[in-house]
Amino acid sequence: MFNYNFKILASAIFFKYMGISLYTVAAMMLVLDLTHNPFYSGVALFAVSLPACFGFLIAPLVSRLNYKKTLIICECIKFIFLTVIICLSLINYNSVVLVIIMMFTIALLSQFTYPIESTLIPIILEKDNIIKGNSIINTIRESLRIVFLGVAGLTVSEIGPTFTFIITAFGFMITSLLYCLFRNININLAEAEERFKLKQITVNYTKDIKEALGYVRNSIIPYIVIGATLANFFAGGMLAALPDFSLTKGGEQFYGYYMMSEAVGMLIGSLISPQFKKIPFGIICISASLLAGVFWISTSFLPSFVSVFMYGTGFMFLAFINIMIFSSIQQQVSVEMVGRIMALISSFASISLPIGSLLGGYIATSIGSQYSIIFGGVGMIIFSMMWTFNLKLRKLPNIEKIKFISN
CATH class of the missing domain: 1.20.1250.20 (MFS general substrate transporter like domains)
Structure with a gap:
C-alpha cells in the first residue's frame, strides 16, 4: 500500500523526532545550567520561536528548491552545529551565545524542512492513501514527542545535556542519510522557478x-x-x-x-x-x-x-x-x-x-x-x-x- 519513498520519509521522521524531542529539553536546560539565570531561558525561547514568525515568507520560497537536496543539507547543518557544540563542551568551552545561535539555526531550518515533508505526501502517495499517510506521519511525530519528552528530563539529569546532544546528532545524521535514499521526488523545478520569482511572490x-x-x-x-x-x-x-x-x-x-x-x-x-x-x-x-x-x-x-x-x-x-x-x-x-x-x-x-x-x-x-x-x-x-x-x-x-x- 505504501511505496518505497513513503517508507523512507516515515523512517527519517522517526529518527528526526527522536532526536528533536531529546534536544528540546537538553538545550533549554543547558542554557539554564550555563547562566543560572531564567531570563536567558526566555532569550532561548525567543530565539526558537522567532523563525515561526517568518514561516509565511519562507513557505513560497521552499517550492523553488530541490526537495531532496534541501532536506539533506538542512539535516547536515543541524548535525554540524550540534557536533561543534559537543566538541566545545568536551574541552570545557561552553558559550550560551553559541547554544542560543544553534537553537535559532535549527528552528529556522525546520521552517524549510517541515513544509517539504508535508508537500511530499501527495507527491509520493496515490490519492487514496494521502489521508492515511498523513495520519501515520502525524502519529509518529506526536507519539515520539510524548515518549521522548518524558525520558528526556531523566536522560539529561543522568548523563548531562552534552551527551544527550550526541544522541540528537546521531538522529540528525541518520535522517540525512535516509533522505539520500529518496527517488524522483521533485516537481518540475523550471515551472516552480517561473511561478515563484521574487517579484511575483x-x-x-x-x-x-x-x-x-x-x-x-x-x-x-x-x-x-x-x-x-x-x-x-x-x-x-x-x-x-x-x-x-x-x-x-x-x-x-x-x-x-x-x-x-x-x-x-x-x-x-x-x-x-x-x-x-x-x-x-x-x-x-x-x-x-x-x-x-x-x-x-x-x-x-x-x-x-x-x-x-x-x-x-x-x-x-x-x-x-x-x-x-x-x-x-x-x-x-x-x-x-x-x-x-x-x-x-x-x-x-x-x-x-x-x-x-x-x-x-x-x-x-x-x-x-x-x-x-x-x-x-x-x-x-x-x-x-x-x-x-x-x-x-x-x-x-x-x-x-x-x-x-x-x-
Whole structure:
C-alpha cells in the first residue's frame, strides 16, 4: 500500500523526532545550567520561536528548491552545529551565545524542512492513501514527542545535556542519510522557478494579505486574532520560566515531565474536542480558557506530580479552543480564503510568543519562576473575560451554526 519513498520519509521522521524531542529539553536546560539565570531561558525561547514568525515568507520560497537536496543539507547543518557544540563542551568551552545561535539555526531550518515533508505526501502517495499517510506521519511525530519528552528530563539529569546532544546528532545524521535514499521526488523545478520569482511572490503576497484583511474586516475573526495573540503572549511567558520552575519541583527530569504532560494534554484535547461540537462556541471558549488559567495557576502551588498533571490538563483545554477555532474557520470561510485567514491568525500569534517569552524570563529572574507560571494562567483568564464581556462573542452558537463572515 505504501511505496518505497513513503517508507523512507516515515523512517527519517522517526529518527528526526527522536532526536528533536531529546534536544528540546537538553538545550533549554543547558542554557539554564550555563547562566543560572531564567531570563536567558526566555532569550532561548525567543530565539526558537522567532523563525515561526517568518514561516509565511519562507513557505513560497521552499517550492523553488530541490526537495531532496534541501532536506539533506538542512539535516547536515543541524548535525554540524550540534557536533561543534559537543566538541566545545568536551574541552570545557561552553558559550550560551553559541547554544542560543544553534537553537535559532535549527528552528529556522525546520521552517524549510517541515513544509517539504508535508508537500511530499501527495507527491509520493496515490490519492487514496494521502489521508492515511498523513495520519501515520502525524502519529509518529506526536507519539515520539510524548515518549521522548518524558525520558528526556531523566536522560539529561543522568548523563548531562552534552551527551544527550550526541544522541540528537546521531538522529540528525541518520535522517540525512535516509533522505539520500529518496527517488524522483521533485516537481518540475523550471515551472516552480517561473511561478515563484521574487517579484511575483511579493505581488501575490501583498494581494493575498489585502484580500484577507478585507474579507475579515466586518467579521468576528479580528477578535479571534486578538485572543490568539494574547494567549500566545502569556503562554510564552510561562514556557520561558518552565526550565527553572521544574528545578523547584524536583530537578531537571521534571522539565521533561512537564513537556510530556503538555504534549499528552494537547493530544487528548484534540481527540475529544469533536464530542463538544454541539455546545455553543462562545461557552466553550469562555469555559475552556478559564479552566486552563485556573489549572495553570494551581500548577505553581501544588506538589510536583500533581503540578505536572494540572499543567497538562490546562493544555488539554487550550487544545479545545484551538481545534474549535480552526474547525469553525474551515467550515465557515470560503475555500479560497481559508489558507490566508489561517496564515493571518498564525502570523500574529507567532509574533507574540517570543515577545512573551522575554517578559516571562524577566519576571522569573526578578521575582521567581513561579510567578511566570501564574502569569500564563492569568493570561488565559483575561482571554476568558474578553469573551465573557463581549455580547457578540458570548452568544456565539455551536460551530455548525456559527457565522464568521457577515454576508
